[in-house]
Amino acid sequence: MKKAILLLILSFSFLINHAQDLAILKYNGGGDWYSNPTALPNLIEFCNKNINTKISPKPKTVEVGSSDIFQYPLLHMTGHGNVFFSEADAENLKNYLISGGFLHIDDNYGMEPYIKKELKKVFPNKELIELPTAHPIFNTIYKFPKGLPKIHEHDGKHPQALGLFQDGKLILLFTFESDLGDGWEDQEIHNDPADVRQKALRMGANIIKYAFEN
Numbered sequence: 001m002k003k004a005i006l007l008l009i010l011s012f013s014f015l016i017n018h019a020q021d022l023a024i025l026k027y028n029g030g031g032d033w034y035s036n037p038t039a040l041p042n043l044i045e046f047c048n049k050n051i052n053t054k055i056s057p058k059p060k061t062v063e064v065g066s067s068d069i070f071q072y073p074l075l076h077m078t079g080h081g082n083v084f085f086s087e088a089d090a091e092n093l094k095n096y097l098i099s100g101g102f103l104h105i106d107d108n109y110g111m112e113p114y115i116k117k118e119l120k121k122v123f124p125n126k127e128l129i130e131l132p133t134a135h136p137i138f139n140t141i142y143k144f145p146k147g148l149p150k151i152h153e154h155d156g157k158h159p160q161a162l163g164l165f166q167d168g169k170l171i172l173l174f175t176f177e178s179d180l181g182d183g184w185e186d187q188e189i190h191n192d193p194a195d196v197r198q199k200a201l202r203m204g205a206n207i208i209k210y211a212f213e214n
Helices: 001-015 041-052 068-070 087-098 113-122 180-184 195-214
Strands: 022-027 060-061 073-078 102-107 161-167 169-174
Touching: 022 041, 022 068, 022 195, 041 180, 041 195, 060 068, 068 087, 073 180, 073 195, 087 102, 087 113, 087 161, 102 113, 102 195, 113 169
Parallel strands: 022 060, 022 073, 073 102, 102 169
Antiparallel strands: 161 169
């Protein structure tokens, strides 16, 4: 009963605090959670100009085990390497997600085996499911009839958008073999063509719109 009341209180916090805001998720394990520093500011600028959001231009950083995560309806997580969640981290993240939060994890290449293992601590009985191209996240504002776009090539694998669901609702999105965050970064960092950066930014805008409205 006490846990149910706590989750209800936390879910209301999303409506009261930072109703349209997001934060970078800092985690342990040695992985570079701080990678792609220009990515989110550029995505936020794109969204504020093009889809009428009012997101703070400089995203905050919150630790996975902190109650601060409950101030943000959307958390963004990225990196190349190891990820480690303590039991307390996993419990905190689970409570965040089932009480209304949304987590976007963008594999910056090399993160996939570690994050999949740690997500089992958060939801032992849930499996990541590949989203069909008809899912609303590919059609919220900008249309992606083929699903997640490919931004950078690494291993010749097709990009995957994998999700965890709670009561039929997408609560976590893991983008893999795509490198969306690289496409959000300043143009001179990766020298991506304008059309590639636009695909990345538009897919990012769809993710933000979906997370804020669902």
